[in-house]
Amino acid sequence: xxxxxxxxxxxxxxxxxITAARGxxxxxxYDAATVRGIAAAAGVDPxxxxxxxxxxxxxxxxxxxxxxxxxxFVPRLLEPGIEGLGERITAFFLQAWDTPGGRPFLxxxxxxxxxxxxxxxxxxFVTREVLQRVAAILVLDRPQLRAALAGSHLIGxxxxxxxxxxxPIASASPAELARAVGPAIQAYFDRPLPT
Amino acid sequence: xxxxxxxxxxxxxxxxxITAARGxxxxxxYDAATVRGIAAAAGVDPxxxxxxxxxxxxxxxxxxxxxxxxxxFVPRLLEPGIEGLGERITAFFLQAWDTPGGRPFLxxxxxxxxxxxxxxxxxxFVTREVLQRVAAILVLDRPQLRAALAGSHLIGxxxxxxxxxxxPIASASPAELARAVGPAIQAYFDRPLPT
DNA sequence: GTCTATACAACGATAGAC
DNA sequence: GTCTATCGTTGTATAGAC
Numbered sequence: 136x137x138x139x140x141x142x143x144x145x146x147x148x149x150x151x152x153i154t155a156a157r158g159x160x161x162x163x164x165y166d167a168a169t170v171r172g173i174a175a176a177a178g179v180d181p182x183x184x185x186x187x188x189x190x191x192x193x194x195x196x197x198x199x200x201x202x203x204x205x206x207x208f209v210p211r212l213l214e215p216g217i218e219g220l221g222e223r224i225t226a227f228f229l230q231a232w233d234t235p236g237g238r239p240f241l242x243x244x245x246x247x248x249x250x251x252x253x254x255x256x257x258x259x260f261v262t263r264e265v266l267q268r269v270a271a272i273l274v275l276d277r278p279q280l281r282a283a284l285a286g287s288h289l290i291g292x293x294x295x296x297x298x299x300x301x302x303p304i305a306s307a308s309p310a311e312l313a314r315a316v317g318p319a320i321q322a323y324f325d326r327p328l329p330t
Numbered sequence: 331x332x333x334x335x336x337x338x339x340x341x342x343x344x345x346x347x348i349t350a351a352r353g354x355x356x357x358x359x360y361d362a363a364t365v366r367g368i369a370a371a372a373g374v375d376p377x378x379x380x381x382x383x384x385x386x387x388x389x390x391x392x393x394x395x396x397x398x399x400x401x402x403f404v405p406r407l408l409e410p411g412i413e414g415l416g417e418r419i420t421a422f423f424l425q426a427w428d429t430p431g432g433r434p435f436l437x438x439x440x441x442x443x444x445x446x447x448x449x450x451x452x453x454x455f456v457t458r459e460v461l462q463r464v465a466a467i468l469v470l471d472r473p474q475l476r477a478a479l480a481g482s483h484l485i486g487x488x489x490x491x492x493x494x495x496x497x498p499i500a501s502a503s504p505a506e507l508a509r510a511v512g513p514a515i516q517a518y519f520d521r522p523l524p525t
Numbered sequence: 526g527t528c529t530a531t532a533c534a535a536c537g538a539t540a541g542a543c
Numbered sequence: 544g545t546c547t548a549t550c551g552t553t554g555t556a557t558a559g560a561c
Contacts, residue, residue: 164444166361248443248493249359258494283499291486298443299453304478314524319514329509334532335558375532
């Protein structure tokens with residue numbers, strides 16, 4: 136009976152490992168997620184993970200891929216104009232987190248907070264794919280600072296709601312939160328910034 | 331050679347363990363910090379940590395002690411009145427983080443993001459010692475929601491500046507940031523909240 | 526003599542590397 | 544699948560403080 140060696144046909148193991156890695160990193164964070172756990176969730180041998188990705192860190196970088204595509208949502212949110220932009224962004228952000236597809240965000244946040252290379256990866260990604268795109272569309276002074284400040288509030292909102300789970304933010308409805316926070320985001324695209 | 335047993339004089343081991351724990355939790359986060367590493371940094375046996383604190387988790391809770399005292403800074407910031415409150419709070423927050431004494435904050439944030447019991451500890455602490463205090467002083471509707479939203483922005487600011495280190499927030503001066511963010515915080519204590 | 530501080534050794538679990 | 548390292552924890556013995 137042949138036990139070792141390559142299986143015939145296309146296995147899809149690589150993709151299953153990436154999917155499993157997202158789930159594990161999401162639910163446990165970078166450090167607590169284990170290569171063995173990921174391999175088990177993917178139904179493969181741990182050595183296969185090493186074969187494809189070399190290291191846990193590199194696997195993470197590959198799996199980092201965002202669940203939403205800035206190339207799509209940035210123009211879509213900005214296109215209708217400045218008016219109502221704050222609430223649109225906030226509502227989209229909360230919806231992205233609240234849906235099942237937003238699960239990876241939580242793991243990403245956990246990983247970023249505990250792991251320097253994860254923070255580095257996210258910093259590069261956000262700067263290149265989000266901030267620069269926003270800056271290219273906005274006709275305002277210091278667009279990158281404005282976008283970064285607005286983004287910082289949203290990150291904090293996610294920390295308060297999904298990580299720390301402080302009340303009454305944790306239990307508020309997405310719509311209620313979007314209405315409460317929207318104007319603060321809006322102000323970063325409306326108001327002159329102090330020098 | 332005598333190896334075990336009590337050492338002569340006052341050792342201060344308990345305090346050294348707490349200090350070492352703060353340093354380890356700060357630089358590595360809750361999960362990555364080890365009891366053995368903390369014991370080594372304190373120059374004691376790991377079993378002594380257990381003797382004093384029972385478990386890693388309880389040691390964390392003891393070491394959690396905030397570097398600033400809400401009983402002091404909440405009244406001090408709120409006392410001059412609503413006017414300029416946003417900028418006062420933001421400047422105080424950034425200063426607390428930027429000074430050497432603010433180091434523990436970073437570790438706290440890392441721990442909270444990666445560990446559920448740390449998040450639980452911080453949630454209880456913030457709710458009891460900060461939000462309720464603010465709510466007791468402010469004469470506004472839904473003071474707890476207002477304070478929580480303002481706090482979420484500040485947490486996000488810290489994430490952007492000290493953890494993710496995204497530009498231009500990471501390199502901005504505290505004064506510049508306080509002027510840019512202050513009005514957003516202020517609005518949470520000025521404006522009517524949408525229902 | 527009793528309480529407390531301390532050390533040492535080892536256990537069972539589990540990780541990543543190869 | 545094996546190897547090695549290291550984790551949190553625990554049992555037990557000992558020496559000083561009071």
